[in-house]
Amino acid sequence: MAILDGVMNESGRVVIVGGGILGTMHAVLARRHGYAVTQLEREPAGRGASVRNFGLVWVSGRRAGPELALALRARALWEEIAATAPGTGFRAAGSLTIATSEAELAVMREAAALPDAKQRDFDLLTAEEARSVNPALRGEFLGGLYCRADAIVEPRVTLPALRAALAGPSYAWRPGLEAVEVAPNGVRDQQGTWHRGDLVVLCTGANFTGLAGPHLTASGALAPGRAPNGSEPGAEPAGLRRVRLQMLQTLPFAGKLTTALADGDSLRYYPAYDVPTRSALPPQTAVAAASRAQLLLVQRLDGSLTIGDTHEYDEPFGFDVDETAYDHLLARACALLGASLPRVQRRWAGVYSEVVGTTALYHRSEVAPGVVLVTGPGGRGMTCSPAIAEETFL
Numbered sequence: 001m002a003i004l005d006g007v008m009n010e011s012g013r014v015v016i017v018g019g020g021i022l023g024t025m026h027a028v029l030a031r032r033h034g035y036a037v038t039q040l041e042r043e044p045a046g047r048g049a050s051v052r053n054f055g056l057v058w059v060s061g062r063r064a065g066p067e068l069a070l071a072l073r074a075r076a077l078w079e080e081i082a083a084t085a086p087g088t089g090f091r092a093a094g095s096l097t098i099a100t101s102e103a104e105l106a107v108m109r110e111a112a113a114l115p116d117a118k119q120r121d122f123d124l125l126t127a128e129e130a131r132s133v134n135p136a137l138r139g140e141f142l143g144g145l146y147c148r149a150d151a152i153v154e155p156r157v158t159l160p161a162l163r164a165a166l167a168g169p170s171y172a173w174r175p176g177l178e179a180v181e182v183a184p185n186g187v188r189d190q191q192g193t194w195h196r197g198d199l200v201v202l203c204t205g206a207n208f209t210g211l212a213g214p215h216l217t218a219s220g221a222l223a224p225g226r227a228p229n230g231s232e233p234g235a236e237p238a239g240l241r242r243v244r245l246q247m248l249q250t251l252p253f254a255g256k257l258t259t260a261l262a263d264g265d266s267l268r269y270y271p272a273y274d275v276p277t278r279s280a281l282p283p284q285t286a287v288a289a290a291s292r293a294q295l296l297l298v299q300r301l302d303g304s305l306t307i308g309d310t311h312e313y314d315e316p317f318g319f320d321v322d323e324t325a326y327d328h329l330l331a332r333a334c335a336l337l338g339a340s341l342p343r344v345q346r347r348w349a350g351v352y353s354e355v356v357g358t359t360a361l362y363h364r365s366e367v368a369p370g371v372v373l374v375t376g377p378g379g380r381g382m383t384c385s386p387a388i389a390e391e392t393f394l
């Protein structure tokens with residue numbers, strides 16, 4: 001193409017736009033396939049959803065079928081990749097989803113009896129058994145669903161840890177460069193330099209304007225002709241939406257949590273629990289329902305607790321954080337731990353992009369010859385990123 005005239009063809013190079021977990025896992029997988037990699041990030045380092053999440057490699061809640069298969073493949077890849085990048089803090093800690101009512105226990109019992117429960121390494125535990133797995137659980141509850149397949153990484157340090165493992169002459173990390181124009185097999189940065197490769201992968205996250213904008217309609221639905229990954233040929237184009245979540249982190253907690261924790265509200269949101277008894281769950285409390293809250297709780301390596309989350313779907317999103325939702329989440333965490341919590345040291349919100357109206361698990365489209373856009377894994381992006389990147393190079 002004329003626009004790329006004069007640009008050296010670098011055979012065996014992949015150019016990645018975006019320094020989040022999707023972009024960085026594409027860098028890891030591209031290197032595994034022997035490609036040299038150039039990775040552009042407009043910020044000094046990734047500051048999007050990938051550093052704002054729980055770091056949960058979450059198999060337990062995934063929908064049976066392709067979603068569970070993708071998560072299990074990703075879980076295996078995470079373990080392999082983390083062995084070469086120990087700074088990710090990967091640990092096979094498992095999770096406990098805690099039941100405080102008979103209705104929640106019934107959903108867990110049904111989920112634990114499904115044929116795929118073995119793949120998730122599910123076990124339904126009594127309260128006493130759950131406390132022996134995670135002695136920090138000193139509150140009142142009826143039982144818990146143990147998922148040994150779940151794991152944890154440290155989101156604030158995972159990206160630099162992966163980049164450190166990639167460091168070498170075949171990996172060029174280029175922060176402070178924003179890709180502003182796409183052409184076949186290339187992108188131009190804001191300084192006017194073209195970056196060209198055999199493949200360019202745009203992992204631009206929840207940004208529906210800028211580079212990805214022309215390939216999305218104003219409402220976020222995909223432009224005609226852009227089939228989402230895995231959808232039926234000729235199917236109605238699926239859409240992408242953005243979701244905003246609130247999170248917080250406490251100072252270090254005195255006790256040691258041996259697993260990640262979730263409360264019974266998470267049974268309402270995760271597709272793995274779409275079993276007949278779910279319809280018998282009573283409504284969430286009004287405050288939890290208003291912010292579509294579920295408690296997820298992860299102890300960081302320094303002992304602090306990451307606590308969330310809420311779900312906001314209607315844009316424009318609030319620019320501030322809502323304290324009522326935090327009050328609810330903190331009260332839930334206190335009740336399960338049966339202990340007061342250390343002072344909150346940080347609060348933040350994050351936004352992810354999510355495919356909707358499709359069976360596809362994420363969005364992939366070719367926006368120009370040799371240029372693919374990969375986004376929309378939703379709340380499973382940290383989990384599934386290595387397996388999504390692997391699919392790019394199949």
Ligand SMILES: Cc1cc2nc3c(=O)[nH]c(=O)nc-3n(C[C@H](O)[C@H](O)[C@H](O)COP(=O)(O)OP(=O)(O)OC[C@H]3O[C@@H](n4cnc5c(N)ncnc54)[C@H](O)[C@@H]3O)c2cc1C
Nearest residue numbers: 018020021022042048049050053056179205350381382383
């Ligand atoms: C609060 C919260 C909690 C979550 N918890 C979990 C969890 O525990 N487990 C899980 O599996 N998933 C979780 N998720 C989802 C997961 O974090 C996301 O799906 C995932 O991080 C998306 O990764 P990404 O690389 O696509 O996006 P991002 O991390 O947002 O990265 C996109 C990057 O692209 C850069 N960029 C954009 N445009 C350009 C351009 N033109 N040029 C150069 N750079 C550009 C941006 O600056 C950004 O750094 C959570 C999400 C949130 C918000």
